[in-house]
Amino acid sequence: MKIALLGYGKMGKTIERLAEGRGHEIIFRITDDIEKYDLQKADVAIDFSVPDAAFNNITTCFRQQIPVVSGTTGWLQQYDDAVKICEENNSAFIYASNFSLGVTLFFELNKQLAQMMKNFPEYKVGIEEIHHTQKLDAPSGTAITLAEQILETSEKKAWKLDAVAEDELRITAKRIENVPGTHIISYDSPVDTIKIEHIAHSRDGFALGAIVAAEWLQHKKGIFSMKDVLF
Numbered sequence: 001m002k003i004a005l006l007g008y009g010k011m012g013k014t015i016e017r018l019a020e021g022r023g024h025e026i027i028f029r030i031t032d033d034i035e036k037y038d039l040q041k042a043d044v045a046i047d048f049s050v051p052d053a054a055f056n057n058i059t060t061c062f063r064q065q066i067p068v069v070s071g072t073t074g075w076l077q078q079y080d081d082a083v084k085i086c087e088e089n090n091s092a093f094i095y096a097s098n099f100s101l102g103v104t105l106f107f108e109l110n111k112q113l114a115q116m117m118k119n120f121p122e123y124k125v126g127i128e129e130i131h132h133t134q135k136l137d138a139p140s141g142t143a144i145t146l147a148e149q150i151l152e153t154s155e156k157k158a159w160k161l162d163a164v165a166e167d168e169l170r171i172t173a174k175r176i177e178n179v180p181g182t183h184i185i186s187y188d189s190p191v192d193t194i195k196i197e198h199i200a201h202s203r204d205g206f207a208l209g210a211i212v213a214a215e216w217l218q219h220k221k222g223i224f225s226m227k228d229v230l231f
């Protein structure tokens, strides 16, 4: 595949290394005005950039029918508009707040555990995420996905960073040097605690998942998720 990278930071460089190892070619490393690039030369665009740039860059690709794999977090208030533009232009899109196989499995485990715990109100649920100090957004996109899954079965009304109200789901965000990404779901009762935890050891899992998603998306049209790709 000929890949246009939208964003060439920590994730862009990791994707470059792993994609070239799988025989793909990086034809653009875009970190500024996307209009300067001849996107028609690309088979797919992979977006790991910044919240302010993601929507414009992704939809510019859709308008040229270039399929997009996006992992950028913090721009999802515009996700529905991006989906609409993708469909209007008969293009293809996969978004995931976390592309790793481990977190895709963890999402399924989280849903099953939430379903089981809804009958045991003595357990108080909370989410903790830990990331490196350069991360722009808090809470992480992954923590928001986990929270939204829990809210589907819980009596809590909404998630909130550092929530204290009883009807809010508390997310705690910590920033520590060089941590690629850790997510913990805890159910605390007066007598014990149940925890599930996903720890990324590097960025390779995120990058590999995004490349596999891009390979899978070739010649497809429509809106997909990592569940479509992996299961």
Ligand SMILES: NC(=O)C1=CN([C@@H]2O[C@H](COP(=O)(O)OP(=O)(O)OC[C@H]3O[C@@H](n4cnc5c(N)ncnc54)[C@H](OP(=O)(O)O)[C@@H]3O)[C@@H](O)[C@H]2O)C=CC1
Binding pocket: 006, 007, 008, 009, 010, 011, 012, 030, 031, 032, 033, 048, 049, 050, 051, 053, 057, 070, 071, 072, 073, 074, 096, 097, 098, 099, 100, 206
């Ligand atoms: N879904 C997932 O699995 C994962 C998602 N992420 C998310 O991916 C995003 C990127 O993460 P990371 O690589 O660590 O971040 P970095 O800060 O390392 O990289 C961001 C990149 O975006 C570039 N950029 C800035 N403006 C534009 C623009 N207008 N168009 C295109 N690119 C631009 C920056 O360029 P410059 O430095 O020149 O400003 C830089 O190359 C974040 O939102 C993060 O949360 C991260 C890991 C996994």
Ligand SMILES: O=C(O)C1=N[C@H](C(=O)O)C[C@H](O)C1
Binding pocket: 073, 097, 098, 131, 135, 136, 139, 140, 141, 142, 143, 180, 181, 182
């Ligand atoms: O910014 C990061 O680094 C990460 N961002 C994603 C998120 O916000 O969930 C995924 C991963 O946790 C790393």
